[in-house]
Amino acid sequence: VSRYIGIDLGGTAIKHGVVDQKGTVLTSGSTRTPDRGREGILSCMAEIARRYMDLYPILGIGVGTAGAVDFARGRVLGHSPNIPGWGDTPVRELLLERLDLPVAVDNDANCMALAEMHAGAGRGCRSAFFLTLGTGIGSAVVVDGRLLRGAHSLGGEWGHSTIVHNGRMCACGRRGHLEAYASAPALVRRTLELARQGLPSVYAELSDAAAGALDSEEVFKAAAAGDAAAAQALTETASYLADGIASAVNLLDPERIVLGGGMAVAGSPFVGAVVEEVRTRVHSAVTPYVDLVTAELGNRAGFIGAALLLLDSMAGTAG
Ligand SMILES: [Zn+2]
Secondary structure, eight states: OOEEEEEEEOSSEEEEEEEETTSOEEEEEEEEOOSSHHHHHHHHHHHHHHHHHHHSOOOEEEEEESSOEETTTTEEOSOOTTSTTOSSBOHHHHHHHHSSSOEEEEEHHHHHHHHHHHHSTTTTOSOEEEEEESSSEEEEEEETTEEOOOTTSOOOOGGGSBSSTTOSBOTTSOBSBTHHHHSHHHHHHHHHHHHHTTOSOTTTTOOHHHHHHOOHHHHHHHHHTTOHHHHHHHHHHHHHHHHHHHHHHHHHOOSEEEEESTTOOTTOHHHHHHHHHHHHHSOTTTGGGOOEEEOSSGGGHHHHHHHHHHHHHHHTSOO
């Protein structure tokens, strides 16, 4: 048995565990993300790794992180708004100084895709398209069993594809991107907008503070309970999402499409609506092959995939 440590760095928590080469989790845990910047995070990761290394023989450590990552160099690029001090960090180099083990680093969407390919909703597939709906929209592409990274490790950013010409402002500073229409914050914003425009809604008279605290889970509940603004916002979101997915399907003709994140709940009317709309949007030749499912591994996918990252990079089957 080969064992790897997977570490998934998020803005509030670091999820981690020991994973074997099949993606089976042997042990796992969660640690609060330290707020002491780069050094604090790296020390915390090294501490987590050493604890596991005392328990198991470990072949390597994989790190998944939000934002743009240069996979070849094991380096986080740019700045990380959710994790102060983490941007532009040579993670592999700095972890190698602390731990004498191979280290691989990639973005969280690629890690999620690897985990689902090995041990989740993408099992048995050779090609798949992954979309994670959360605060942002993460995406990843697997073709012929390999993650598609592109010339600069920056490929697969489908959340920032333009679906509306000169449309809503996206968090990235450009307009009309899928993320500005189908992320969790976009759904909440649209619900409040429709409620204030007069659609019958429990959110019509919401204070600014209460509106700021509203999350997508509550919008889903409100829609199920018959709230007109929430229901309308969900219908629109499913429609925009289907636009984005259909374009990707036309390009890739994937064996399977995997939707992850809190908004993708198996069997929900929302996912059902997305599937139906994708079928009506793709090129008609592809329609019979649209196979859209929800992710299976939830928030464990990040650290599981991070661990597998290393297995894959060493085996040469990905990246
Ligand atoms: Zn964008």
